[in-house]
Amino acid sequence: MMNDYTEQFSRIYDEYVEKIYRFVYLKVNSQETAEDITSRVFLKGWETHKDNGGIAKPRAFLYQVARNMVIDHYRAKDKAQSVSLDAIPHIQDRTNIYEKAALNADIEAVKTALNQVKQEYQDIIIWHYLDDMPVAEIAEIIGKPAGTVRVMLHRGLKSLKDVLEA
Amino acid sequence: MQEKELIAKFKTLQDIKPNQEWVAFAKRQILQNQTPVMSQPTPGIFSNVLSLLATRKLAYAVIAVMVVFIGASGLLEYKLSNDVKVANQSAANLLALKSNIEALKADTESLKNAVASGENTATAAQKVKKAAKDLAAAVHSNPSLARQVAVQLQQNKTLLDVNGDAEAQAASIELCEAVVTPLSKDLNDNKANLTESEQTKLDEANTIRATEDCPHALEAYLLINTTDIHETQPIKDTGTNTGINAPQTQQ
Numbered sequence: 001m002m003n004d005y006t007e008q009f010s011r012i013y014d015e016y017v018e019k020i021y022r023f024v025y026l027k028v029n030s031q032e033t034a035e036d037i038t039s040r041v042f043l044k045g046w047e048t049h050k051d052n053g054g055i056a057k058p059r060a061f062l063y064q065v066a067r068n069m070v071i072d073h074y075r076a077k078d079k080a081q082s083v084s085l086d087a088i089p090h091i092q093d094r095t096n097i098y099e100k101a102a103l104n105a106d107i108e109a110v111k112t113a114l115n116q117v118k119q120e121y122q123d124i125i126i127w128h129y130l131d132d133m134p135v136a137e138i139a140e141i142i143g144k145p146a147g148t149v150r151v152m153l154h155r156g157l158k159s160l161k162d163v164l165e166a
Numbered sequence: 167m168q169e170k171e172l173i174a175k176f177k178t179l180q181d182i183k184p185n186q187e188w189v190a191f192a193k194r195q196i197l198q199n200q201t202p203v204m205s206q207p208t209p210g211i212f213s214n215v216l217s218l219l220a221t222r223k224l225a226y227a228v229i230a231v232m233v234v235f236i237g238a239s240g241l242l243e244y245k246l247s248n249d250v251k252v253a254n255q256s257a258a259n260l261l262a263l264k265s266n267i268e269a270l271k272a273d274t275e276s277l278k279n280a281v282a283s284g285e286n287t288a289t290a291a292q293k294v295k296k297a298a299k300d301l302a303a304a305v306h307s308n309p310s311l312a313r314q315v316a317v318q319l320q321q322n323k324t325l326l327d328v329n330g331d332a333e334a335q336a337a338s339i340e341l342c343e344a345v346v347t348p349l350s351k352d353l354n355d356n357k358a359n360l361t362e363s364e365q366t367k368l369d370e371a372n373t374i375r376a377t378e379d380c381p382h383a384l385e386a387y388l389l390i391n392t393t394d395i396h397e398t399q400p401i402k403d404t405g406t407n408t409g410i411n412a413p414q415t416q417q
Contacts, residue, residue: 006197009197010193010197013196017189017192017193018183018184018189021184021189022179022180022182022183022184025182025184026179026182031185035185035188035192038184038192039192039195039196042192043196046196106178107179107181107182110175110178110179111179111182114176114179126179129173129177130176130179130180157169157173160172160176161169161172164172164175
């Protein structure tokens with residue numbers, strides 16, 4: 001039974017670790033912090049998985065936990081939630097540690113633009129456009145109607161576009 | 167910039183990926199480091215469950231013992247309390263009985279003196295009447311005292327020999343009847359347990375009682391040995407020198 005749990009969660013980990021890491025990384029702009037938070041997200045997921053005999057909606061659960069941990073991270077460090085342009089060189093310095101990701105100029109531009117968008121839009125834009133999360137699932141995670149999520153996505157995308165075109 | 171272009175550009179962020187070494191390491195850390203707790207699931211779970219059960223068992227056992235102890239204590243206390251109450255009640259009844267008999271003795275003596283000296287006997291007679299009625303009431307309320315009173319009346323025959331006042335005499339007879347009635351009933355109910363000679367004595371006593379000679383019937387009933395039938399409750403002298411001796415079982 002316990003081996004089954006391990007195997008199940010192993011699959012969940014393999015399926016979502018990159019997405020959760022990316023989501024967290026885009027929010028904290030630090031590889032070390034992203035790794036730390038992502039580890040804690042999956043540790044929480046593993047404990048929940050064991051205790052409850054599984055997680056009904058692992059993606060929603062993991063994103064929700066990640067979201068809360070990022071908020072806790074900023075609360076703890078009393079950091080500004082928007083990333084200043086000073087962070088870009090730091091990110092660029094770390095590009096060599098990614099095996100597959102080559103953060104080119106476009107990526108940096110988009111990332112920087114995303115960080116300048118309202119916090120409430122950032123999450124849903126990442127979930128919907130990066131991770132292809134359905135509107136209904138996003139609505140469930142943030143506890144808002146699907147219609148509201150669509151409006152937020154539209155406004156968030158427009159805001160992102162405005163930042164990129166500025 | 168079109169929305170599709172923007173989205174396409176935005177999707178370039180998918181190239182952000184974690185270090186694969188870290189991914190594998192973190193997975194091991196999360197699963198394997200937690201696995202030791204989980205890798206021995208059977209002993210762990212069983213030991214936890216057993217310890218929980220043991221704790222609960224212990225708690226239940228303690229509670230059960232406490233409940234039993236409290237229940238037993240309560241029951242014992244209740245029983246002792248009732249026994250003490252009964253004993254106290256019995257002692258109180260006996261004391262009241264002694265007091266009533268003493269009062270009757272004193273009042274009867276006063277009435278005798280009043281009759282002898284030609285004084286007004288009304289007050290003394292009233293007192294005798296009251297004392298006799300009180301004693302009769304005591305016997306009525308507790309028929310088991312009948313034999314004790316009967317013995318006292320037998321030993322102090324003057325108590326039933328009240329002259330000089332009709333009402334006092336009536337009260338005296340009433341007292342005698344109050345004593346003889348339960349005494350007679352007790353003996354007749356247990357007649358089968360009596361010896362042949364005792365049964366004969368009982369028949370004689372019943373005959374005497376039929377003649378409405380209560381004092382002699384009382385004497386006749388007391389001549390029957392009934393220790394096997396009815397345990398006599400002695401009126402113990404508490405040292406207050408009441409003048410009442412412990413009753414003797416009639417042979």
